Amino acid sequence: MALVLGPVLRHVSATSALVWVQTEHAADVEILGCRARTFEVHGCHFALVVVDGLTPDSITPYEVAVDGTVQWPEPDTGFPPSVIRTRGPRSADRNRIVFGSCRFPRTDDPKLDAELGVDALDSYAARLAGLPHDQWPDALLLLGDQVYADELTPHARRNLTGRRSTGSTTTGSTGDRPEDEVVSFDEYAGLYRHTWGDPEIRWILSTVPTAMIFDDHDIRDDWNTSAAWREQINREPWWRERIRAGLVSYWVYQHIGNLTPATLAADPEYQAVIAADGDCWDQLVDLADRADTEVDGRKGLRFSFRWDLGRGRLIMVDSRNGRVFADGKRKMLSDNEFDWLDEQMHERPEDVDHLMIGSSLPWLLPPVLGDAETVNEIAAERPGIRGRIAENIRQAADLEHWQAFGHSFERLTSLIRDLADRSSPAPATITVLSGDVHHSYAARVDFPAPVQSAVYQLVCSPVHNKVPAYVKPMFIAGWSSWVARMTRRWARYRGAAALPMTWTKVNGPIFGNTIATLDLSGPSARAIFEQPDDDGELTTASDIALTKSTMPAPTTEAATG
Template sequence: MSLLLGPVLRHVGATTAQVWVQTEHSAIVEILGCSAPTFEVQGFHYAVVPVQGLTPDSTTEYEVRIDGVKVWPEPDSAFPPSVIRTRGPESAYRLRAVFGSCRYPKTGDEKLDDKLGHDALDCYAQRLTELPVDQWPDALILLGDQVYADELTPDARRNLAGRRSGRRTSGQRPPDEVVSFGEYESLYRHTWGDPEIRWILSTLPTAMIFDDHDIRDDWNTSAVWRKEMNAKPWWRDRIRAGLASYWVYQHLGNLSPAELSADDDYRKVLTAESDTWPHLSDLADRADSEVDGDKGLRFSYRWDLGRSRLIMVDSRNARILDSGDRKMLGDREFTWLEDQVDEGLDDLDHLMLGSSLPWLLPPALGDIQTINEIGANRKGIRGRLAEKIRQTADLEHWAAFLQSFLRLTNLIVAAASRASADEGGPATVSVLSGDVHHSYAARAVVPGSTSARVHQLVCSPVHNYVPLAVKPVFKLSWSPRAARITRRLARHSGSPDLPIEWRNLSGPLFGNTIAALNTAGRKAEVVFEQPSKAGDLVEVARIPLTE
């Protein structure tokens, strides 16, 4: 009985853990005396094993058994044993969270792999094999573009052509993009099957959220984009496969055992007697559709990590566009976010908001996106031109959803303002993001008196590249002079004054990068590292967040 992919260690609490696997056949999967049956999607088989009864602040080696046969660790593995490290009172006041986004897989093409450079997460995995377990991170946060469904490797394109050869639908589908669930399955197996990546995912609790390339470049940029894509004969198949595969491969493990067991969709999948694709197809339709100004499924979630909290925000699928009331999140989901921030806030030392898209861009670039949104709302040729520019230049971050940007800013300012001299409320509020293919740390200047520090921390890409022509644009967009010019233009276009200002502390950093947010009590820092030519990780920036 074969283990095709995984194990992937996902949500870990004080006494519980979630472990995700993909198996070759229907089976019972067992880990540390706990078991779960697989469920089937179009002939593929998956399980999420809820491991219970662990000890707080413990480290436990684990094996995976399928129908009683040990399948992990693999025979003669060169990697250390996979472990589950729980949190508890002893670890409540410290956290080491590694984060990044945009990881393109190895291609097997020597020239292309040289262009991409060393994979920063791969290098990080190699480092961990040489460190004691107690020096490993407490969490790995992947902030989007875990797979590239629309930018396939040369081998993947050839395999895709072979799969579609002779099929009646082959001419109706893009030749170099995945469309079906089976094609997504092949993509995930290729991307997560790299030995170093497979091992690190088996031993670090991993939180995930998607970005556009997990579905398609510029996904949900605007109502016009959605209308254009919905007119394509293959798009309905694509969005169903993309959202269903995301739910299976990424979303399920983001939930705790208690949250997952209470999930109606998961219960229906587990009790199905055969292929669950009809239900997942319906699930994807609900997730994609707008009903009364909200989406039918919430992919945002929360992890409590001692006296730190991570709230991961879905800034792609949660967008409201079709109704004409353009928002990054619907009102119901934004209210959920506000409730998660507010609950027990005074007992937190550090609050982290994960969003694949940066909240704070370089100021000039943010103003340009706001100006573009205002222009695209106009009728006639000016509106059509602004829309064309929006799609061409990827102007669809938080600043391009001004209503939502202001609401998020007010939420963050309110959370930071709860900090007081007697150390109630968080000492730091950090937004962790990716997407923009350069890395930086920016500090927001919050009005009023507060001891809390507010930051935008961006790490992108983990393994990809930036065209040379783009680099000077990012550098210029951090220029104070450029910011003054674009702010005047934004006000002239109708933008209100912004409630905060922000400045760059480090960056822009170009190249493959991995970052770590480290906390100890109420102190925090962020560290950016990049692979050297030899493949070792080299520190390129270390920024205190509480000074």
């Protein structure tokens, strides 16, 4: 089979689409008369085909030919033909955005698969196959942990067997590598094939425009939690190979498809790769090193991006690799990345009814947990044993979300409040879409003075993963209003800044595998959370209208549940 993986439908506009594929060998790839030559990375072959000349508001079935032979669709799959649905004037004021995070692949281990439950994205794909095109989503947002490089299925572990018994690596020998984690680019490529090769997933990715951003497990648990974490991990003899392979594979499998054709045409790294004669691994290693390195308080490569979806705008923020720890300061985003975000939020606001900010990590946690992260950051900055204990707690308990980066949390909040407060024009809704925390919820934000926009945090996690039983009571208690009042006083006593707003849980916490939909029509918005039953049928766990509060924010500093 010449087509190893894909096609994956990525950015789609009114007249163009990007389609990503991986092939078995160097080849010419053709889709709807548009062609691209594969590029080579460490012996693997990829192409990103720019399909242009499409008609706005159209639905176009497509095939994928490799060296002149049709390789997609595969025969007798039971799924409808893959199509490209373009946007245009007729669809400008409506959007259906499906999102979620943390999808562990099917394991083929009956006991483990039973623990994981039914994959919500598999169920969504099965339902989608029976719906008319006008009920299909306009975009699928995968908000982190697309692959688990540090938590392997039995199948993935078997694929490593024998690979490390002989030979050498850039770290010295195969024995230097952890036994149950991927390290090399070849191993990452196998992991993506295993994770995206599920027939339901392969089909839905071929026919719904998909935007992606990574989180820690795409590289390693707790990735970039703190300066201390970076210092510790860089002492591991295999880490340099791991971070290079992880960032190169992310660039190839996920990042480049997030970009528009115009951005790709102006991108020097991408243009150098597709122009390369032979394997371009070395130049992508240089790209990965720049992406991982902090220079003058910023990272050397931007992974954040923007999609315009009619009168909706998605700004996906890299809240994982984009972190900087220069000069003893902790920032979720560098100053120039925040400047970029500000520009994207305020460019032609009259064209935007609904602004969506994608962040793999929630901006707003259950308030008790948010205050715990704030206090932990303050404690970890202390010298001596108290600071070291706080750092150990931070890494053990994953205290690394936006409120664990206090100044960045305040700056993001200020950007959102200022845009929501515009007298005219302000978006009808501003939503922050997130995952990571293995439970789902929606929270409405209220500022002391009324604002023009309805502001919400929407979290959907996991799509397919286990939720340890012991964490459920913690997440439930995290929304307790009376506990929140106590932790807020505790945080203020320890030196935390006053909160500039409150947030109120309007649904959840929802536990178990979940897929969410943001349904936008004119100025109206709804958030629907669905879960698969044992037969794989999706049922609604919550359906809420995203509306502004009619009351000012409470005078207390504590957020409410």
